[in-house]
Amino acid sequence: MTKKPTPPPLPNLLNRALAQLDSGSQKKAQTVLKEITSDTLQVIKQVQPLLRATRLAGRAAMPELARRCAKRALEIEPQNPILLSEIADLDLKQGRPVDLAQLPDEITAATDAQTARYLFIRGKALQAAGQNSQAVKHFRRAAAKMTDNAEYQARLAQALLQDLAFDEAGTVARSLLKKQPDNPACSAVLARLALQNGDLVQAQTLITKVRQKAPGNFEYLMVQIDTLTAGARFIEAIKALTDWLSDHPQHNRSRLKLASLLTQQRELKLAEAVMRDFDLGKAPGLVAEYGQLMTVLGHSENMVMQLQHLLDEGGASAAMHVELARQLTLLKRHEEREDVIRRCLAQFPGNRQMLLFALEQGDLPPEPEMLNKLLGHTPKPRAVNAIASSLHAVGDYNAMLAHLRTPTNRTATVQRSAFIARALVGLAELGLAIRYLRFALRRWPLAMELQGLLVQALIKSGRFDDALKLIKDQPHPAKSARMRQWQMTASLYVHKADLPRAEAAVNEARKLDPESRYHAADLLRQYISLGLYEKARFERTYNDNLSTDRHPHWSISLNGQLYGELEIEHRNGLNFASEPMGVDRLAEEVLKRPRSNIAALRFLAEWMQDERRQPNPDQARPIPAKIYQYWDRSDRPREVDRLMQSWQDLPGIDWQVYDRPGALALLRKSFGPKWVQAFNLANNPAEEADLLRLCLLTRYGGIWADADDRLVGDLTQLLAPGNGLVLFHEALGNAVGNNFIASQPGHPALILAARRARGALLQRSNETTWSKTGPGLLSRSVTHILAQRVADNGTHAIRILEGGKAEREIVMHNRLSAKLGSQHWRQTSTGKAKPLAKDLLAALTGG
Numbered sequence: 080m081t082k083k084p085t086p087p088p089l090p091n092l093l094n095r096a097l098a099q100l101d102s103g104s105q106k107k108a109q110t111v112l113k114e115i116t117s118d119t120l121q122v123i124k125q126v127q128p129l130l131r132a133t134r135l136a137g138r139a140a141m142p143e144l145a146r147r148c149a150k151r152a153l154e155i156e157p158q159n160p161i162l163l164s165e166i167a168d169l170d171l172k173q174g175r176p177v178d179l180a181q182l183p184d185e186i187t188a189a190t191d192a193q194t195a196r197y198l199f200i201r202g203k204a205l206q207a208a209g210q211n212s213q214a215v216k217h218f219r220r221a222a223a224k225m226t227d228n229a230e231y232q233a234r235l236a237q238a239l240l241q242d243l244a245f246d247e248a249g250t251v252a253r254s255l256l257k258k259q260p261d262n263p264a265c266s267a268v269l270a271r272l273a274l275q276n277g278d279l280v281q282a283q284t285l286i287t288k289v290r291q292k293a294p295g296n297f298e299y300l301m302v303q304i305d306t307l308t309a310g311a312r313f314i315e316a317i318k319a320l321t322d323w324l325s326d327h328p329q330h331n332r333s334r335l336k337l338a339s340l341l342t343q344q345r346e347l348k349l350a351e352a353v354m355r356d357f358d359l360g361k362a363p364g365l366v367a368e369y370g371q372l373m374t375v376l377g378h379s380e381n382m383v384m385q386l387q388h389l390l391d392e393g394g395a396s397a398a399m400h401v402e403l404a405r406q407l408t409l410l411k412r413h414e415e416r417e418d419v420i421r422r423c424l425a426q427f428p429g430n431r432q433m434l435l436f437a438l439e440q441g442d443l444p445p446e447p448e449m450l451n452k453l454l455g456h457t458p459k460p461r462a463v464n465a466i467a468s469s470l471h472a473v474g475d476y477n478a479m480l481a482h483l484r485t486p487t488n489r490t491a492t493v494q495r496s497a498f499i500a501r502a503l504v505g506l507a508e509l510g511l512a513i514r515y516l517r518f519a520l521r522r523w524p525l526a527m528e529l530q531g532l533l534v535q536a537l538i539k540s541g542r543f544d545d546a547l548k549l550i551k552d553q554p555h556p557a558k559s560a561r562m563r564q565w566q567m568t569a570s571l572y573v574h575k576a577d578l579p580r581a582e583a584a585v586n587e588a589r590k591l592d593p594e595s596r597y598h599a600a601d602l603l604r605q606y607i608s609l610g611l612y613e614k615a616r617f618e619r620t621y622n623d624n625l626s627t628d629r630h631p632h633w634s635i636s637l638n639g640q641l642y643g644e645l646e647i648e649h650r651n652g653l654n655f656a657s658e659p660m661g662v663d664r665l666a667e668e669v670l671k672r673p674r675s676n677i678a679a680l681r682f683l684a685e686w687m688q689d690e691r692r693q694p695n696p697d698q699a700r701p702i703p704a705k706i707y708q709y710w711d712r713s714d715r716p717r718e719v720d721r722l723m724q725s726w727q728d729l730p731g732i733d734w735q736v737y738d739r740p741g742a743l744a745l746l747r748k749s750f751g752p753k754w755v756q757a758f759n760l761a762n763n764p765a766e767e768a769d770l771l772r773l774c775l776l777t778r779y780g781g782i783w784a785d786a787d788d789r790l791v792g793d794l795t796q797l798l799a800p801g802n803g804l805v806l807f808h809e810a811l812g813n814a815v816g817n818n819f820i821a822s823q824p825g826h827p828a829l830i831l832a833a834r835r836a837r838g839a840l841l842q843r844s845n846e847t848t849w850s851k852t853g854p855g856l857l858s859r860s861v862t863h864i865l866a867q868r869v870a871d872n873g874t875h876a877i878r879i880l881e882g883g884k885a886e887r888e889i890v891m892h893n894r895l896s897a898k899l900g901s902q903h904w905r906q907t908s909t910g911k912a913k914p915l916a917k918d919l920l921a922a923l924t925g926g
Contacts, residue, residue: 160186
């Protein structure tokens with residue numbers, strides 16, 4: 080029998096391979112390492128040479144050999160965390176998920192070099208799991224233990240950049256480049272910083288050199304892709320990613336990035352093809368990016384089902400819980416969202432990622448003590464954005480602006496600029512917001528978020544021509560951006576009540592992408608309000624055919640109920656034309672159909688263009704200097720009190736606020752049992768407020784302001800003498816709003832509205848709140864009085880302001896966190912849900 084040759088000793092093989100790697104010859108090193116056989120490994124009884132073999136095989140791009148060496152070492156020391164970290168490193172390089180539970184936070188009895196490498200690998204695993212802030216801590220400690228290790232320093236700079244810590248990232252990168260001028264990782268970080276600062280030329284110069292040095296590095300490819308897209312070179316970016324994927328077909332981050340670029344070019348079917356068979360369970364660190372893509376593709380419902388399945392299977396990370404909560408927020412399924420937040424905090428006690436999400440959504444009050452506990456270890460820029468988002472969610476724009484203008488919070492980013500602009504718009508500082516946004520767009524000329532905010536500010540300030548010029552003068556090469564511009568154009572013409580041009584803008588978007596659903600709901604609302612049945616039916620059918628995530632309760636939504644009413648009216652002979660029909664003919668329809676929302680809305684649309692809309696001062700009596708507001712509970716949220724303060728502080732005004740017991744006492748004393756019964760039959764606080772406002776204004780006169788409205792201007796601009804009733808007209812939908820009403824006592828339109836509201840409540844009507852007691856009912860009542868005056872050739876004392884004029888004095892429908900939770904009337908009719916904020920604060924404090 081031939082004797083089996085003795086394999087070369089492992090140390091000799093490793094020394095030869097190391098020499099080849101150090102000389103830059105990876106292929107020769109691989110040839111040497113291929114001599115390592117199972118027999119070679121079996122004779123080794125110590126961990127150290129096997130650990131060395133694992134690392135050298137990894138350097139030589141031989142992952143399977145590296146894995147065999149590591150597993151042999153684990154047979155000797157099964158729970159050795161350093162060995163487990165080496166296997167985790169191999170998994171990360173091959174895109175496999177890593178079980179962080181197998182990698183403890185700390186290791187003992189190790190050298191500084193071993194500890195640093197362990198921290199480095201665990202940091203990479205945390206990054207892959209979507210926990211970048213925790214990864215930064217690990218990279219920082221690894222770099223501190225091995226100050227001369229360029230890889231650790233470079234990775235720290237990259238992680239800091241990902242956490243928006245731009246200044247520190249730049250400092251770390253520049254410091255390392257002084258020692259190693261050719262370090263590609265730090266040059267890539269500086270390219271990212273140049274992108275952040277809007278310097279595309281510098282970014283392109285840096286990343287081109289980096290890619291020439293390391294063409295196979297994916298992270299550097301991503302910097303190049305982002306540089307190309309920032310310069311609107313989308314085709315080049317798509318080609319670069321496609322070439323990469325031809326060699327790495329299952330690389331999930333590449334697939335996600337390519338799909339995202341394809342959606343920007345409105346190649347939605349291609350994007351879906353790229354992501355076919357994507358398994359979120361095998362790529363948990365990409366859940367946020369994947370969720371954003373699914374949202375853009377219109378598959379939020381599908382995303383929710385995927386995430387709920389992972390939760391039910393018990394394999395969901397905290398990041399998956401956060402993404403599920405985000406998707407449910409988008410779908411307005413708030414009770415389910417709160418349940419997910421509670422489940423996450425039960426499974427991951429005190430999880431900062433979920434608590435930070437809750438803060439940004441306004442579920443947690445932005446109080447100093449709470450912020451210090453939650454954000455104490457959060458990187459500064461992320462903390463700045465989280466607080467700004469929280470203040471925006473609760474509508475505290477003064478505090479939001481003060482926070483962003485603090486000297487330590489002035490790192491310039493698109494997101495910070497957008498927050499500042501939103502705060503200025505929220506404070507009705509439209510002129511200042513416009514100037515600020517124009518300045519910001521000089522730095523980031525292709526930032527569509529800032530462009531959109533500028534267009535909205537121009538529209539709110541009534542500068543429609545300037546808004547249109549801005550849209551036309553800033554063409555964008557990305558299909559998605561051009562479609563966004565057509566969307567803004569449509570929105571502008573909707574606000575101008577110019578339906579033909581709005582239709583033309585939507586049609587242009589559909590030429591770019593026949594599956595576009597931009598402004599479908601707005602167009603449908605306009606068609607319904609004008610009684611244009613055929614156009615409304617086409618729009619609804621068109622969008623139903625596109626929808627993959629249909630709203631299961633559309634028929635009971637406002638648009639759904641109005642569309643159902645339009646269908647019935649059409650069958651009963653209502654057939655309005657697209658061209659103006661004239662107020663006289665429409666007055667006949669209003670009087671003939673007193674319960675028709677459609678007839679009332681079409682009348683109002685044409686009334687706003689009719690010269691007879693001007694009131695007769697002789698018929699008006701003075702409007703009393705009283706302001707009424709309502710919040711059903713006596714323990715009003717502070718954000719509501721802040722808004723009410725803007726009305727309460729007016730000099731010479733009698734301000735009165737009612738809660739539910741106070742409203743019942745007033746109705747019982749001054750109006751009688753039928754009114755009390757009607758109030759008690761209201762389905763929610765909004766219907767209570769609707770009835771109360773009509774009763775107060777009818778009996779006493781004065782001003783009603785909803786609790787979520789902020790006075791920022793001068794009421795005298797809205798309450799000129801000679802007006803007996805002042806309302807405002809909503810361009811979208813053509814109704815008159817009821818959140819701000821000013822009236823003399825006993826105005827006939829409000830008497831009629833109050834009686835109709837009482838009747839609907841006593842009859843337990845199943846209409847929406849909007850139609851039963853809200854703007855729909857008020858619109859029908861006001862148009863009935865106006866139609867009578869038109870029929871009798873009489874005059875009136877009703878002034879209906881254009882919505883834009885009212886919005887320059889009053890910021891309406893401010894965001895309130897109270898509206899987001901399960902206790903709010905829009906989410907539940909019971910009001911018995913446990914407040915989420917209490918659970919969140921308990922999770923934060925450990926109580």
